[in-house]
Amino acid sequence: MVQAINNALDIMLEEDKSVVIYGEDAGKEGGVFRVTEGLQKKYGEERVFDSPLAESAIVGAGLGMALSGLRPVVELQFDGFTYPAFNQIISNVSRMHNRSRGMYNVPMVIRFPYGGGINALEHHSESPEALYAHIPGLKVVIPSTPHDAKGLLISAIESDDPIVFMEPKRIYRAIKQEVSDEKFSIPIGKAKVLTEGTDVTVVAFGAMIRECQKAIVMAKEAGISVELIDLRTIYPIDKETIIESVKKTGRIVIVAEAPESFGVGGELIAIANEEAFLYLEAPPRRVMGFDTIVPLAKGEPMYMISPDRIFYEIEGTVKF
Amino acid sequence: MVQAINNALDIMLEEDKSVVIYGEDAGKEGGVFRVTEGLQKKYGEERVFDSPLAESAIVGAGLGMALSGLRPVVELQFDGFTYPAFNQIISNVSRMHNRSRGMYNVPMVIRFPYGGGINALEHHSESPEALYAHIPGLKVVIPSTPHDAKGLLISAIESDDPIVFMEPKRIYRAIKQEVSDEKFSIPIGKAKVLTEGTDVTVVAFGAMIRECQKAIVMAKEAGISVELIDLRTIYPIDKETIIESVKKTGRIVIVAEAPESFGVGGELIAIANEEAFLYLEAPPRRVMGFDTIVPLAKGEPMYMISPDRIFYEIEGTVKF
Amino acid sequence: MLNTLKQPKEKIIKYNPEMIFENFDPREDKILRIIDNDGNVLDKELMPDLDDETIIKAYKSMFFARTADEMAVSYQRQGRMYTYPPINGQEAIQVAAGLLIRENDWLAPAFRELAIMLAKKVTLKEIFLYYMGNEQGSKFEFANHVLPICVPIGSQLLHATGIGYSIKYQKKDEVVFGFIGDGGTSEGDFSEALNFAGVWQVPVIFTIQNNQYAISVPVQKQTKSVNLAVKSIAFGLPGIKVDGNDFFAMYSAYKEAYDYARAGNGAVLIEALTYRKGAHTTSDDPSKYRTKEEEMEWDKTDPLKRLKKYMDKNEIWKENEEELIEKYKLEIDKQFSEAETATYPLSDIFDYMYTEMPEILKKQKADFELFQTWKENRK
């Protein structure tokens, strides 16, 4: 996935002089995950560079650039370090278009790696998608494969609205997939049915897709047919795809790493209820993180959602 | 309500020398809403004071105080100005107890007025309860009457856990209610059934309670019996009271001002589904804000949830 | 021996007049002042090269802004407008900057910048619309490169820095004016904006309108530094403290800052010492936190009176002030009336959230319209 993202950035830098990239260590070093590696060399220090260590400034200055003709793609180093920029994001980035009644667009992408499972220090394993998805004016995008990462990122950079682009760091290098070198894009706001099935709908995104796919294998062995949907965009959420699937299966299980309460799960359950109530045959279930801090490495295996836990909940739902 | 809160602060300042209060304009002026009026005069500048204009510092320094023997009650001036402190809240305040494995407690209250309906400027009308409720380690409390404000705030100040205390500014001075001058407290984590009913459960909090009460009158006229629950604590949410009520009525409507998507409504619908699925007779409904910026004064009447809109949704649910 | 920063000594690119910033070192708490309260020139050497016509124009701009400001306060009192933050007393700063700022230069205001917004061709109608509670007031019809009013204190300066980067990157001949108040200097964003501007060496002129208060909190409680201009040193920028009620001092400082930034030398910090003569906003009562004596003391430094005295002494001013004020009032009232007739359709809430409206919002809007119809039918 790292390579696919790098390639998307490369294509956009090449194509559009107004694209600039910066963030802590994003220039010379190419980022702590090497996502921007080689880009400074290729496009020069004016277009791909290290910024001082201040997230509010990275995002706030990025907004200024977006208002004055550039298309900044800023990198925040980790999920847990996006919060110093929270005020700029919620108070300005997401609002400038509306505040100015359309006088200004905000063609800006805020990229950051997110999620657990890499034995990291505190603040390096968070999944704040619900926080950003609750902010009107933003779009929140999360890819689950290298191919999607490339196509969605290209759409994000081409979008005139501000995009929060969350990259599942756990699978940065885990999934091997041939991705075309050509430019292509994947629409923002559309979920994707990855596997068709009839007994239960499983909705997930990011690194959890892979875990769900493992769980589906277990389910299949147990004779359960699962329809797996990759949300891809957290906001604006693709209600249609979800509703259609729930109407078919009558059951829904949501899988996400973030703390359960007030997370993505609740929203999906609400949607299923509001639009497919009469089709529901079992209570929707959330397979999500505990309402706790993501533990450090030794505790993480218990916190992180495993395929067998997903299977356990799928089975529970189907057997209801 | 302003007076009740002032009284709660007064009582706690009197009783406990470790209580200190500060924030922008919270000292000499007594706050822009006069909530802390008179307290500096009574307790001195060391205990009730103005801070420089920096929310991250207000909260971050407050955490330091809480770790070293004080019980700070800090005021953030408005909902929309809590975000510069977001990083301190999510990365430190909510975590210090867990991070230190119980070595440190965080007896700290973060107070701020929230919500719309006062014809204010941008950023002065927000309802960010879902953002704070999604943060593990915090408790989020919202009173709906002067009496509750006093009792809940006293509990909050006496709590050894960090509390986000959101005050519905729209009803700061709107509700007249005799409140005892004595010290009393109301438990955090418990919802309250305000009106018993049999046809539908309405869950709300803060300034929306009053609007719901008006809607209930309309419902009664239409022959609908509503059970109204004041959530009081957003996190940890009192599932029991909600579930019990839904089991009785079979229907639930959630009323809240914040943007609908990824807000409090979804969480409540999830709870109702997970624990009372077989009792549900109609799809749960959310009567919430649009997924937009709260408009300025001229647009606010459309955005703000009115009693007739609540009634409209109640009726729709009951007629389902 | 190895030493810290070893900043390569940047060559200053030539600009004129190249002296004021050097001569008024904020570390020594020097202040640039050119005329005294009675309009006497204190130092002829420092007097900027302005013809009478320009001085008169400046005075008229100050006068117009003050009249509009006072009328805004009274509209608010009449209940015809919501909260309004008066700029009364701070006109010299903004009008001086307004003389320099060009159409393509950028303005990143906070919310107390009426006069320079007018200079940038924002209309009073738009300002009124905004404070009547209509976002259409932030869509400037005639103004170019002006950001909307920014309420979250300090955050706008980062936008200014970012715009500075765009200008430099795109090799444009533009300068950014970023405004903040004294209280705002305590926010982390203030420091971050100046720090980034220093590192990126971008053409931004940061102005601190030090009007002595952040709502009720006096500047002495904001910081322990000797003044606010000296904060520039923390970010390696030139800084200067200026008498913000002295139009000539402000103009001279801006002129030098402007030439310096435009020549490519980077950002500059100006602390303009002034006084907020009015309330913080129309919902504030200053008598709670400051004395009449203090207000009267500052009143002696009033920028309009001061410039008027200068003009009188030098026999520049010839117009009838009464007539002028009547003319201005008519104009202002006309703009106010136009603002008052504006409507606010439901679609305004939804239309500008994204460049294209997502399904979710379309649905919410449609649902609300259904409710509205139900409500209509019910009557």
Added chain:
Amino acid sequence: MLNTLKQPKEKIIKYNPEMIFENFDPREDKILRIIDNDGNVLDKELMPDLDDETIIKAYKSMFFARTADEMAVSYQRQGRMYTYPPINGQEAIQVAAGLLIRENDWLAPAFRELAIMLAKKVTLKEIFLYYMGNEQGSKFEFANHVLPICVPIGSQLLHATGIGYSIKYQKKDEVVFGFIGDGGTSEGDFSEALNFAGVWQVPVIFTIQNNQYAISVPVQKQTKSVNLAVKSIAFGLPGIKVDGNDFFAMYSAYKEAYDYARAGNGAVLIEALTYRKGAHTTSDDPSKYRTKEEEMEWDKTDPLKRLKKYMDKNEIWKENEEELIEKYKLEIDKQFSEAETATYPLSDIFDYMYTEMPEILKKQKADFELFQTWKENRK
């Protein structure tokens, strides 16, 4: 005429020796340095009054910290520990502060403060536990008034300022040591912490360990200011730049800062110029962004070598270093083994979220236990 801040000229409360900060003005980019790289005393006047025993103790502490640090890196390489941020090269700073800090004084560390944490009686076992991924390592059994390691850059300094307020309010005889890196000075929280400390006049000693890099970003790209100590001026605090690899210089600066703060004069900023000899953390590769030459140049200033040379020249050091290192290694390995045997029960994830566990968490825990049982039974 009215002027800006009119800060009442604070009377400095007496403390000793009252000179170093005055004589090393960061605005002139002066640096306090007492011994050179070969251990020669540059200025006898400045030499702190320390007996041989204390100097030996200091050296041993530095030596122990370095040994522990190097072993930590190798444990990590063996896959027995996760990420670890080496302090190698930065020992003099922390050991100097460690000599002064008392049991009741506070320490607000970032994450590269091993040596002063040890001085505060944090155990190596705890440090190892933490970097093995067990939060129990942040519950210090013997250390008093030490905050856990704080990863979000800059945020810990605000806690230091708040603790300073508690101390002042409670009239305690305590001082706070707050640490940050050079990169951290760019965060808004850094400025806010110093600003509040200035306004509140609280006993906090802020140390910037300027080790030249923030991961890969050199300090020259963090700021345009002449040095980092000079940032103190923006907040009205005394500031000084010190050779952080010179134990004596660090001790002298700390001694003065400590006396100043303890006497009630308020906060102080110390920039300690040093070099991170190792990688940023064990997952970082410095060769991507710095040269071998640079590393070798800085190696000449190594704080241990330098102090050793001083001791040798003055015939203070008599012990056998080989023996010492063996003894240390045994001790360190013992602590590591203890850490390695620690367990991590499910309850650890839940037990410390609140002082009392809410129903919601009890339910989540119980549900997970049901799942675990199911999983067991399935095998």
